[in-house]
Amino acid sequence: MGMGMGRARFHGTTAVATLAALLMLAGCGSGGGSDDSGATDTAAEAPAAAPAEAQGGAVEAQGGAGAAADTRVDQRSIIYTGSMRVQVDDVDVAARDAAAAATRAGGFVGGDQRRSSDADAVADLELRVPAPRFYAVVEELAGLGRQERREIGTQDVTEETIDLDARIASQRARVESARRLLAQADSISDLVSIENELARREADLASLEAKKRRLADLTALSTITVTLVGPGVTVADEEDQIGFLVGLKGGWQVFLSSMTILLTVLGAILPWLLVFGVPVGALWWLARRRRRNRQAVPALVAPVGAPPPPGVSAPPPVPGARSAP
Incomplete structure (x- = not known):
């Protein structure tokens, strides 16, 4: 029985060895088909990879669409400023009409300075109007009279706004971390140190938020500075004139004022x-x-024994006279 089991093991081992040799020979004989199998594996992997690539492309497409949306004019942060000079028949009436135009547009009058002198009257108005109504209000102001000058400027602060948003978010996270550390402080020295650091971070955060509010105000409300002049005012402003006569006139006015x-x-x-x-x-x-x-008044009697005054010689001594003891 033992011999039978040994023979069975021997025949099993021989069969395994023979099968391995046949597999090796088959592999060597089909070496040219390995590329086909590799291609097949690649083709099998391609469908699995295709959804991932499609998803990645979709994400990139969405990101690109978002970037494109951010670069559109209506999505950017732009500060509009305008300055104009208009000659009108009645400065007071034109000033009221300009203020009414700003109010109708949803804005307000930020400053009003007037110098009234009949035909030489001048009014300087600073109007704050919403950015979408900026150009409409400018055209309405130009229609108040004869426009002599117009200057319009824009400033793109989109990148500055994005940077401020990122800095504000980071600073808020720093403030929250400092507050958590303050809650975990277990000694007076740590408590004082963390409180000082927290106060500094909160001050920086408040400064950044103030800058953001200022930018938001400038981008939401545009500024228009309009100068309304009467018919007797020349085109050239007095402050723009130079020359000897202008200097003489200014000096004389200063002298009279002094x-x-x-x-x-x-x-x-x-x-x-x-x-x-x-x-x-x-x-x-x-x-x-x-x-x-x-x-x-000179002294009439000189005291006895007093020295003579300067410039006067002493009298000669009297013979036989005794000097006072």
Whole structure:
């Protein structure tokens, strides 16, 4: 029985070895078909990879669409500013119409300065209007009279706005982390140190948020500075004129203003001078005169034994006279 089992094991081992040799020979004989199998494997993997690539392409397409949406004009942050000069028949009426135009557009009047002098009247208005209504309001203001000058500028602050948003988000995360550390502090020194750091981070966050609000205000409301002048005002502004006569005129005006101020001050202090200055001056004059009179009177009798005054020689001694002990 033992011999039978050994023979069975021997025949099994021989069969395994024979099968392995046949497989090796088959592999060597079909070497040219390995490329086909590789192609088949690649083709089998391609359908599996196709959905992933399709999904990646879809994501990229979505990202590209988002970037394209962000670069559109209506999605960008743009600050509009305008400056114009219009000559009108009645400055006050035109100023009211300009303020009404800004109000109708959803804005308001940010500044109003006027110099009224009949035909030489001038009004400087600063209007804040929504950005979508900027050009419409500019055209409406130009129709108030004869437009002499117009300047429009734009500033794209999209990148600055995006950068501020990122910095604000990062700073808020830093503030939250500092608050968590403050809640976990277990000593006075750590508590004070973390509180100082938290205060500094909150101050930086407040500064960034203020800048963001300022940018949002400038982009939401555009600024239009309009100068309304009467029919008697020339095109050239007085501040733009140069030359000898202009300088002489300005210097004369300054001189007159200085003299007016000087006379005003003199008129204010003149009553005080009359009330207090005249008596004090009289007393000072009398005291000085009395001092001069005292210095002019010579001494009539010189004391015995006193030395002679300067420039006067002593008298010769009298014979037989005794000197005082």
